[in-house]
Amino acid sequence: MNLRPSALRQWLGAWAAYLKVGDLLVLAIALVACGLSAVTLWQGGRPDRAVIKSGGRVFAEVDLTVPRILEVPGPLGATRIEIQPGRARVAADPGPRQYCVRQGWLSSAGAVAICAPNQVSLALSGRNADYDSLNY
Amino acid sequence: MTPSTTEIILRPSAEDHRVARHAAAAIVLTVAEAAIPLPLPGVKPGLANIIVLVVLARWGWREAAWVALLRVLVSSLLLGQFLAPGFFLSLAGSVASLTVLGLAMHLPGRAFGPVSQSVLAAFAHIGGQLLVARAWLVPHDGVFYLVPVFALAATLFGLVNGLMAARLLQETSAPTAQQAGV
Numbered sequence: 001m002n003l004r005p006s007a008l009r010q011w012l013g014a015w016a017a018y019l020k021v022g023d024l025l026v027l028a029i030a031l032v033a034c035g036l037s038a039v040t041l042w043q044g045g046r047p048d049r050a051v052i053k054s055g056g057r058v059f060a061e062v063d064l065t066v067p068r069i070l071e072v073p074g075p076l077g078a079t080r081i082e083i084q085p086g087r088a089r090v091a092a093d094p095g096p097r098q099y100c101v102r103q104g105w106l107s108s109a110g111a112v113a114i115c116a117p118n119q120v121s122l123a124l125s126g127r128n129a130d131y132d133s134l135n136y
Numbered sequence: 137m138t139p140s141t142t143e144i145i146l147r148p149s150a151e152d153h154r155v156a157r158h159a160a161a162a163i164v165l166t167v168a169e170a171a172i173p174l175p176l177p178g179v180k181p182g183l184a185n186i187i188v189l190v191v192l193a194r195w196g197w198r199e200a201a202w203v204a205l206l207r208v209l210v211s212s213l214l215l216g217q218f219l220a221p222g223f224f225l226s227l228a229g230s231v232a233s234l235t236v237l238g239l240a241m242h243l244p245g246r247a248f249g250p251v252s253q254s255v256l257a258a259f260a261h262i263g264g265q266l267l268v269a270r271a272w273l274v275p276h277d278g279v280f281y282l283v284p285v286f287a288l289a290a291t292l293f294g295l296v297n298g299l300m301a302a303r304l305l306q307e308t309s310a311p312t313a314q315q316a317g318v
Contacts, residue, residue, distance in 0.1 A: 015303075021247045022248035023248060025252075026256065027251070027295060030291040034287040037287050
């Protein structure tokens with residue numbers, strides 16, 4: 001096989017001549033099936049719910065679909081948790097070291113932010129989580 | 137000499153010879169293909185299916201089924217895979233793709249050529265293999281994690297095999313076909 005562009009085009013054209021309309025249709029459907037299967041099967045780590053606990057008890061369980069802000073009361077004051085589609089974070093916390101705030105946005109199933117001084121935790125869960133628990 | 141009453145004489149018909157010849161070609165391709173290093177178990181070109189497609193187009197489904205199943209049996213014996221898990225996966229894939237080929241051969245020939253049959257059969261092949269793998273070898277939904285990879289391989293190799301079958305069918309058209317098949 002000659003590698004000049006024109007020869008390559010000719011070679012490809014000779015093979016393409018064996019393709020019929022229905023073959024192209026079948027190939028297109030096959031490629032769509034590849035894409036769809038990748039999208040549906042490879043989104044394992046995507047979270048769909050956030051579980052917020054205060055003092056060891058579940059304070060709220062919210063869907064990660066609509067943006068909202070929750071004020072969670074604790075011994076030191078209120079922890080502010082911000083929910084956005086597909087992610088959540090601790091926006092503000094009265095604790096001294098701010099570890100949970102500095103973790104930033106959580107966006108994979110199993111991720112947890114714990115504000116220990118104020119006894120508040122934020123955990124994301126998903127149907128097929130890659131991890132049982134994920135912390136930084 | 138008086139003919140023995142216990143002797144069994146087998147008289148292979150022309151069809152038997154054709155099946156044997158095509159199966160032999162398919163087996164050679166399978167064994168040659170086994171020498172190619174593969175990135176992932178289960179992803180292989182399946183060149184033997186070119187022969188199955190040609191036989192299907194020229195001699196019908198029954199002979200194609202004979203060739204495909206003999207290919208699975210004999211190549212597994214040659215490669216030491218007989219009755220090993222790989223053999224059952226191969227068998228399941230072949231049975232599934234033969235079933236789909238039996239249906240696909242009735243698609244209108246004006247619009248659908250060997251490439252369509254090849255791609256559909258390749259998808260049936262991975263489908264049959266995955267079902268057996270899921271039910272028996274890896275009883276966990278984790279096997280389906282690889283479906284997109286297998287689907288892409290089926291599309292690609294289905295296209296390539298189909299094109300080769302189409303070309304073989306064209307180059308060995310009518311006059312020579314009657315003598316020897318491929």
